[in-house]
Amino acid sequence: MYAAIGDITAFQNGREMAAWLGLVPKQQSTGGVPTLLGISKRGDTYLRTLLIHGGRTIVRVADKHDDRRNNWIKELNQRRGKNIPAVTVANKNARIAWAVLTKKEPYKAGA
Template structure:
């Protein structure tokens, strides 16, 4: 995924050097490259057109590989009971489900969900000033990849929260307004990990939370 993003940014940067501004979004880059022909009215030399066509082929190759990996991950998530269970939780798709199950194995190695969240670096650090504890940013311990996936998944849920009217969504909207999107996303990721622990340790599918 990172390689593809870097390639798209490289293509966009090269086009910018030739005065060709492409709107944000990978699909705009793909659409431009797909329509690029030597005789098009774009001001590019034949050599540059050939270069961009080679870059387009490389991008298509990466798209094909990633699509294959996505398909394999989806199949694994459908075959594994724990993954199927996790996918009933909002914000958890095949990628997060398979990554968590592969990395954690038996969640009962943790005493509770908070301990699992701490293992993933999703709990606040504490610092004492004048005898009073102060909460700092998250500890960022543990598996960076899974923590990043969980926060991205939380952001996705947050973006749609204002479209819903359940207790959990209203809580998320208020939290985002009060503390900001980043803190709200981390708080939701932390809550998600606790739910993951409860679901897998008790062999239960997701149940809608009652949030005050």
């Protein structure tokens, strides 16, 4: 991820990096009413694919764990199916990666 992104300071926040990777909904607005479409699929295709495959794995094994994040994933999986939670988890992981890379501290799961 670090090699593909290069300078992490180019992104002001994790959402900008997730948008650059194409992990956020594409927005189209007319008359001031925004419409959220599917993921935008911009940025590095290979990195986005890896993040989404990792998200699928996390969604698949979320039933085996009982913590706050996995409970959220289980609820999302029941409401939205399999693919939307996988992309949502990939988006969240990209934002966490941005925070870890900018702060230069190890990841703390309980924070």
